[in-house]
Amino acid sequence: MREKAIVFEVNERQHCTTIPSHRTLLEVLRALGYVDVKCGCEKGDCGACAVLVDGEAIDSCLTLAWTVEGRAITTVAGLGNSNNPHPLQAAFARNGAIQCGFCTPGVIIASESLLRKTPNPSDDEIRFALSGNLCRCTGYTKIFEAVREMVLTRSGGVLR
Amino acid sequence: MFAEFDLEMPNSLDEAVLALARSDGIETLTLAGGSSLMVDIRARRVVPERLISLARINELRRIEILGPRITIGSRTTVSDILRSNQVAEHGAALAASAEVFAGQMVRNVATVAGNIACGSPAADLVPPLLSLDADVVLTNASGFRTVPLADYFTGFKQDVRRPDELITAISWDVPGAKCANRFYKLARRKGDAITVTGVAVTLGAANGVCTKARVALGAVAPIVMRARAAEAMLEGSTLTVELIEEASLKAAEECQPIDDIRASADYRRHAVHMLTRRLVAGAWADLHLATEVS
Amino acid sequence: MSTTVKIPATHLETGSRQVGRPLERIDAKGKAVGSTRYAGDYVMPDMLHAKVLRSTVASANLRRLDVTKARALPGVVCVLTGADVPKHMVSTDIPGQTGSWGQNTGQPILVHDRVRYFGEPLALIASESRDIAERAMTLIEPEYEPLPGVFDPIEALKPEAPLVQGVGNVVASQMVRKGDVKHGFETADVIVERVYRTQFIEHAFLEPEVGLSWIDENDVINIHVSTQVIEHFRVVADAVGLPYNRVRIRGALVGGGFGGKEDVTVEIYLALLALATRRPVRLEYTREDSFVGHGKRHPFVMTYRTGVKNDGTITALEAKFIADAGAYVFLSPSVMVYAATAAPGPYKIDNLIADAKAVATNNMYTSAFRGFGAAQACVAYEQQMDEVAKAIGMDPVKFRRKNYMRAGDRTATGVVVPSAIWTEQCVDQAWTALGEPVEVSGPIKIGRGVAACLQGYGRLTSLHDTSEGWVGVERDGTVTVRSGVTDIGAGQVSALAQIAAEVLGVTLQDVAVYNSDSAVTPLAGTTTATRALYMTGNAIRQAAEAVRRRLAQRAAKAFNVPPDDIDMAFSKVFVADDPAQSMAFRDLVRICAAEGIHCSELAMFCAPFTEKLNPETGQGQVHPDFSYGAHAIELTVDTETGEITVIKSVGAHDVGRAINPAAVEGQIEGGAVQGQGYALSEEMIYKEGRLMTPSLSEYLIPTAMDVPQVKCIILESGSGLGPFGAKGIGEAALTPVAAAIANAVADAIGVRIAELPITPEKVVNALREKE
Known part of the structure; x- marks a missing residue:
């Protein structure tokens, strides 16, 4: 079979769309208008296309769209919006963790995925969780600061 | 695409x-x-x-201990390995290799079987599994067979798997307390990098003598390989600095690295020498410590 | 938990309300929540998808390019080859709005007959889908007649070398002559000569090149594109033979530039295909396309010969640079100017010879990259400073202190710098901030290094650079800024909002900036050369101040005080000494509007205009001004494996005035990590011209696991030529880092690896040779 209708959810919205077998999730999401998911390399090197699938961060460029049938996808725009940003998004903006912003959607998704599993990560755990997200502008310093601030807020001020 | x-x-x-x-x-x-x-x-x-x-086959995503064997389903991801206390306890080198494996998003999807099946000599999980004497379970419509990982690869990106077979599990004997298992990956970058040289070492000891030695080398031959001559030098002896040095040099001699954009063959041999020395000495120290504690 | 230490000059004007505060940038939230639209996020109905077919050989005659099969493929709408665009050359020169001199790249838009580098564009395809375009690519089979190539600039200088470009393959050169070098060397006690080498470097911005073009109802070609330079509309117009006012470039927030989006990227291809098909066309590079599709940082071979007295006084310097220009000229001439004139670094060297040559080869062409030749020079001059210090047995920081150029001293080209020179403060601060060394044992060795730099900000003064900007106030008290400036991620736009807010006494949230449209926003010039804040910031400040003056005059009338007594802050207008006399800013605007008082202003800021450097001596003004800074590094080296771990990384820079300190830190931190990649892991490897590192898994920029928390020390001399005394930081942040790392490695292992990148393998080999 080379084409079929797939049902899946993106940012709490149901989609049913006909997709060829070779389409990646990245291609499908962007074609559906989720252009907050960025394409930086299409081979899993840069992490700009990261999305959450049932809460776990994956590179959408390495994922065939058919394989997410029936699953729930969250892109960075699904975490919050400018009127009501997700606390992590607010922390990134406030800490200057964003420069050109092209890596940001992926970095925030990877950070969120980390914090959902490890609410109080060490510095090394933060670095490890973000090692698949390349950033060429910030030098990562303020990204670490933003994630740490988030941890601090959530843990009521206790940092490991 | x-x-x-x-x-x-x-x-x-x-x-x-x-x-x-x-x-x-x-x-x-x-x-x-x-x-x-x-x-x-x-x-x-x-x-x-x-x-x-295989996205929907959840039965292949599991880590379990049955008797003396630890078994990892083929669709178990690198992140699953990182979260597993059983792997941390019974496959320290494998856990260590998962800790230097790609980036988070790739770890969340990359599977143990995929790392074996891709056939890359630089596959990070393979040296640890090889050092643990792991077996590969191959299943087809008429049944399954078990192949030692040491016999699995036949050449660069070539293996014994038949077209109708699927890797369904990887398993190995739970190492005893008198066993130490270490891994180190040398790469051009600390995060998310292709291995220049990876070395995994397993040592077993009894009464101050090395009873078992496995030295597995990644990215220094067409396949991930065992340094069998080096292993033979270590097995049956009490390890000394001199012997470890000799065996490490032997491992460097045994490997067949190539020049590529990441490093020269010459440097890779040097890395095998240094890393084998360091890991064997470290594993031997682990055993010594374990002995002292017990 | 900022690690920044701010050291302001005592005389800085105080009381600013917006400038100098680490405000959240106005573009930050949209980027955080994914609502920012980049150039690649736009589509149009009936849009075609384009691909560029490139050569897979580096030096050949193109015998035949049969595109019949590709044209016949259903869904392919257009295939263009060199034969279809016979007269076209990439006429990019020195981009900008005035450019008093130019330099043709010499490159045809599509290959006509000769292929000079791997990846040179052969054909353009436009089709109904990306899949079809990719399939069409496989149906075109170029026939090549291989030609001998030359892949090393030193080889290319030999008389028997194949000719790639120019005369004897030299495509650009710059010399500087100052004082009496012969005499200088005669008076030296010690002469140190060393050769330093650097590599091809890729910008690796996260957003590959992308654009969308369409022809509108007025027959204007519109190109929505990711670029540092919207002024390329003229280059596009020249290339396709249209009047300048019929090409409109609409920029977007750019997903990283670093010089890699300074030359034309996809614009000409998009224009040609839109004209040929009369349909909208989208062209998005893959990462692989991007890696072969834009120029790299020049690799340099730098020979330094320094004469020094035993007391540490430098008596003479002879510096020779040979740079690989690759197959076409592009910005090599300007890069050579930067390099040669930066040859002595921030040191007073009265007897100087510097010669820089850019040599054509069949490698990828090289062009702009953050630091622009001055960064390569720093790799050499700062390693050389350590080597000379070692040769005379002097502490490297003390040796530097003895030789710093200070206020009133003349630069290599004989100019007195108009601003403060705080090199010493920067070096001392960075060096001290390293604190206590970490403890190491066994095969792990610790090393420390420091490097100082100078970096011009603002484009070459011979280019006669200008920037226009518009500021207007609205009747609800909000402020609108219009500027052509492109924002490549450093906060260029946000800084303009901050400046306008400061001058007009409103908050950052009250300012909206409309930017980066060559047809409707005033042309601000390029976002290159650390000029955006300096040039555009000054233009916006001028415009805002003009508006403020008119408003203040009217307010003065209302309050019956002289205009100078009027202050504006917190969206109020009041008498400075008597704040009770006040009115809302918006009420004042309404009054002015009702009375026909002009509430907006278009201003133009001009950099100093000079002639080109004296052709005999290289003397004359090069840059409007210089930034000075330093970087210090502590690292460990595993002497068994050669692995290097950077432990501490401290950048200290005199930025004149930090308009937004958080943004300044961002530049220093990002520069520190780019510099670390330059020093340790990054290298575009070409083998016989063919790229061996075609993706981000082979070309290794640092990851989150590779870097320390960077520490920033912001010094504020208040002496810069930018708005509120600002200097530039964009390029200077990177420039000294690689040399500091190289010096730290040499300190750790006692032997210098004079060729970047310093790989584990080179460390091991150097240690073996030492034994």
């Missing part, structure tokens, strides 16, 4: 092996996490006509 293939999404292992059996000469590949295969398809290094995705 420009490609054309049939994509099948079996719901169970039975469906998957039946689908594989129905290949009829059509170039068929199995797709697990996709972190390696999707890259190859996009680059048109492989042009499959048919893909069988």
Whole structure:
């Protein structure tokens, strides 16, 4: 079979769309208008296309769209919006963790995925969780600061 | 992505092996996490006509200990390994290799079997598994067979798996307390990098004598290889600094590295020497410590 | 938990309300929540998808390019080859709005007959889908007649070398002559000569090149594109033979530039295909396309010969640079000017010879990259400073202190710098901030290094650079800024909002900036050369101040005080000494509007205009001004494996005035990590011209696991030529880092690896040779 209708959810919205077998999730999401998911390399090197699938961060460029049938996808725009940003998004903006912003959607998704599993990560755990997200502008310093601030807020001020 | 293939999404292992059996000469590949295969398809290094995705076969995603064996289902991801206390306890080198494996998103999808099946001599999980004497379980429609990982690879990107077979599990004997297992990956970058040289070492000891030695080397030969001559030098002896040095030099002699953009063959041999020395000495110290504690 | 230490000059004007505060940038939230639209996020109905077919050989005659099969493929709408665009050359020169001199790249838009580098564009395809375009690519089979190539600039200088470009393959050169070098060397006690080498470097911005073009109802070609330079509309117009006012470039927030989006990227291809098909066309590079599709940082071979007295006084310097220009000229001439004139670094060297040559080869062409030749020079001059210090047995920081150029001293080209020179403060601060060394044992060795730099900000003064900007106030008290400036991620736009807010006494949230449209926003010039804040910031400040003056005059009338007594802050207008006399800013605007008082202003800021450097001596003004800074590094080296771990990384820079300190830190931190990649892991490897590192898994920029928390020390001399005394930081942040790392490695292992990148393998080999 080379084409079929797939049902899946993106940012709490149901989609049913006909997709060829070779389409990646990245291609499908962007074609559906989720252009907050960025394409930086299409081979899993840069992490700009990261999305959450049932809460776990994956590179959408390495994922065939058919394989997410029936699953729930969250892109960075699904975490919050400018009127009501997700606390992590607010922390990134406030800490200057964003420069050109092209890596940001992926970095925030990877950070969120980390914090959902490890609410109080060490510095090394933060670095490890973000090692698949390349950033060429910030030098990562303020990204670490933003994630740490988030941890601090959530843990009521206790940092490991 | 420009490609054309049939994509099948079996719901169970039975469906998957039946689908594989129905290949009829059509170039068929199995797709697990996709972190390696999707890259190859996009680059048109492989042009499959048919893909069988394992995405829905959750029965293959498990880590369990049955008696003396620890078994990892083939679709277990690198992140699953990182979260597993059993692997941390019974496969320290494997856990260590997962800690230097790609980036988070890739770790969340890349599978143990995929890392073996991709056939890369730089595959990070393979040296640790080789050092643990792991077996590979291959399943087809008529049954399964078990192949020692040491016999699995036959050449660069070549293996004993038949077209109708699926890797379904990897298993090894739970190492005893008198066993130490270490791994180190040397790369050009600390995060998310292709291995320049990876070395995994398992040592067993009894009464101050090394009873078992495994030295597995990654990215220094067409396949991930065992440094068998070095192992033979270590087994049956009490390890001294001199002996470890000699065995490490032997391992460097045994490997067959090439020059590539990451490093020269010469440097890789040097790295094998240094890392083997360091890991064997470290593992030996682990054993010594374990002895003292017990 | 900022690690920044701010050291302001005592005389800085105080009381600013917006400038100098680490405000959240106005573009930050949209980027955080994914609502920012980049150039690649736009589509149009009936849009075609384009691809560029490139050569897979580096030096050949193109015998035949049969595109019949590709044209016949259903869904392919257009295939263009060199034969279809016969007269076209990439006429990019020195981009900008005035450019008093130019330099043709010499490159045809599509290959006509000769292929000079791997990846040179052969054909353009437009089709109904990306899949079809990719399939069409496989249906075109170029036939080549291989030609001998030359892949090393030193080889290319030999008389028997194949000719790639120019005369004897030299495509650009710059010399500087100052004082009496012969005499200088005669008076030296010690002469140190060393050769330093750097590599091809890729910008690796996260957003590959992308654009969308369409022809509108007025026959204007519109191109929505990711670029540092919207002024390329003229280059596009020249290339396709249209009047300048019929090409409109609409920029977007750019997903990283670093010089890699300074030359034309996809614009000309998009224009040609839109004209040929009369349909909208989208062209998005893959990462692989991007890696072969834009120029790299020049690799340099730098020979330094320094004469020094035993007391540490430098008596003479002879510096020779040979740079690989690759197959076409592009910005090599300007890069050579930067390099040669930066040859002595921030040191007073009265007897100087510097010669820089850019040599054509069949490698990828090289062009702009953050630091622009001055960064390569720093790799050499700062390693050389350590080597000379070692040769005379002097502490490297003390040796530097003895030789710093200070206020009133003349630069290599004989100019007195108009601003403060705080090199010493920067070096001392960075060096001290390293604190206590970490403890190491066994095969792990610790090393420390420091490097100082100078980096011009603002484009070459011979280019006669200008920037226009518009500021207007609205009747609800909000402020609108219009500027052509492109924002490549450093906060260029946000800084303009901050400046306008400061001058007009409103908050950052009250300012909206409309930017980067060559047809409707005033042309601000390029976002290159650390000029955006300096040039555009000054233009916006001028415009805002003009508006403020008119408003203040009217307010003065209302309050019956002289205009100078009027202050504006917190969206109020009041008498400075008597704040009770006040009115809302918006009420004042309404009054002015009702009375026909002009509430907006278009201003133009001009950099100093000079002639080109004296052709005999290289003397004359090069840059409007210089930034000075330093970087210090502590690292460990595993002497068994050669692995290097950077432990501490401290950048200290005099930025004149930090308009937004958080943004300044961002530049220093990002520069520190780019510099670390330059020093340790990054290298575009070409083998016989063919790229061996075609993706981000082979070309290794640092990851989150590779870097320390960077520490920033912001010094504020208040002496810069930018708005509120600002200097530039964009390029200077990177420039000294690689040399500091190289010096730290040499300190750790006692032997210098004079060729970047310093790989584990080179460390091991150097240690073996030492034994």
